[in-house]
Amino acid sequence: MQALDPQQQAARLWFESLRDRICAEFEAIESEAGSDARFDYLAWDRTDPSGAPGGGGVRGVMKGKVFEKVGVNVSTVGGSFEGDFARTIHGAAEDPSFFATGISLVAHMANPHVPAVHMNTRFLVTTKRWFGGGADLNPPIPIEEDTAEFHAVLKAACDAHDPAHYPRFKAWADDYFYIPHRKVHRGVGGIFYDHLEGGENDESWDANFAFTQDVGRAFLEIFPRIVRRRMHLPFTHADKARQLEWRGRYAEFNLIYDRGTLFGLKTGGNVDAILMSLPPLASWG
Numbered sequence: 001m002q003a004l005d006p007q008q009q010a011a012r013l014w015f016e017s018l019r020d021r022i023c024a025e026f027e028a029i030e031s032e033a034g035s036d037a038r039f040d041y042l043a044w045d046r047t048d049p050s051g052a053p054g055g056g057g058v059r060g061v062m063k064g065k066v067f068e069k070v071g072v073n074v075s076t077v078g079g080s081f082e083g084d085f086a087r088t089i090h091g092a093a094e095d096p097s098f099f100a101t102g103i104s105l106v107a108h109m110a111n112p113h114v115p116a117v118h119m120n121t122r123f124l125v126t127t128k129r130w131f132g133g134g135a136d137l138n139p140p141i142p143i144e145e146d147t148a149e150f151h152a153v154l155k156a157a158c159d160a161h162d163p164a165h166y167p168r169f170k171a172w173a174d175d176y177f178y179i180p181h182r183k184v185h186r187g188v189g190g191i192f193y194d195h196l197e198g199g200e201n202d203e204s205w206d207a208n209f210a211f212t213q214d215v216g217r218a219f220l221e222i223f224p225r226i227v228r229r230r231m232h233l234p235f236t237h238a239d240k241a242r243q244l245e246w247r248g249r250y251a252e253f254n255l256i257y258d259r260g261t262l263f264g265l266k267t268g269g270n271v272d273a274i275l276m277s278l279p280p281l282a283s284w285g
Contacts, residue, residue, distance in 0.1 A: 002078065007205060008099055011123035012076045014209075015103040018121075018216045019074045022105065023060060025224050026072075030064040033231065037064025039072070044270040048079030055079075059273035063280070066114070066231050070107040071276030075100070077267060085266045090195055091128030099125040100267070102133070103216070104260060106277040107223075112243035113233040115139030115146060115187070115226065116250065118277070119219045120260060121212050129205065131212045132194035134169065135219045136177050137226075138187030138250060140243035146226045147188045154191050157218035161211045169193045179253050186253050191215070247282035254278065 004012065023039045030037040039062045048054035057075025078099040081089060086096035102122025109116055121133030137150045151170070158165035169191035177186040196212075198205025254261055254277050264274035 012101045015074050019072050033065045035065035046077050068108050068110040069280040072105045073273045074103050091126035095127050108279045112140045112235050112239040114230045117223050130195045130197040131208045134192035136190030140246040153218050153222040157214040244283040247279040248284045251278050
């Protein structure tokens with residue numbers, strides 16, 4: 001993979017620093033619960049189909065008392081899309097060369113009263129340059145206080161940049177995180193955005209990078225607060241059964257509809273890192 005330009009390097013460093021802050025906070029929660037669980041990190045390298053080095057990443061996974069399974073991955077990859085897949089990617093139809101860097105997080109919780117969560121933000125370069133990502137809350141047993149606060153924090157992050165962001169990106173999440181064959185939403189929503197563009201010497205790049213950073217900061221603000229609020233609540237066998245059934249729906253979405261899963265598999269990413277989003281246990285009636 002070629003040397004990174006200043007924008008690519010800045011984005012990569014941000015995603016890696018956000019990973020470090022999130023993992024430290026999640027480990028602190030485990031310590032508060034009397035657990036010594038820590039993240040296990042595994043670096044992986046990617047080879048482009050051309051045979052050239054294609055970057056790589058680090059898969060981080062923790063299994064503890066509060067976080068039954070949480071994965072926090074970062075990757076920085078580049079090369080060329082293969083075949084028809086290039087035509088499905090913004091700006092790659094005529095030139096299949098690409099660069100991508102980002103963070104991807106999925107947490108499946110031990111207590112059914114603590115919501116699972118997904119967060120992903122990324123920067124891609126084809127013949128275009130753009131940011132995408134978002135965060136969404138996935139409670140097996142929804143609690144209105146948590147849903148409202150999660151959305152309020154994301155709305156505040158959006159409103160600081162553009163009052164039109166939150167209604168647009170909330171609706172996008174509602175559309176995207178939907179399981180058509182079940183006719184249900186995956187969770188209680190959040191925000192989802194894509195193709196926030198900016199050129200190499202374009203002020204819009206700085207603005208969209210700042211927004212993407214604030215999405216990460218908003219996640220780090222709200223999700224640990226919800227976890228601490230709910231992680232000691234008692235639960236029943238029926239609550240756990242409901243959680244496992246809900247996880248089955250989550251797995252269906254990620255394997256059938258999720259764009260990030262498809263992108264990772266189509267670009268030769270680390271399979272274990274890509275599929276870390278799958279829950280440790282699930283059930284189908």
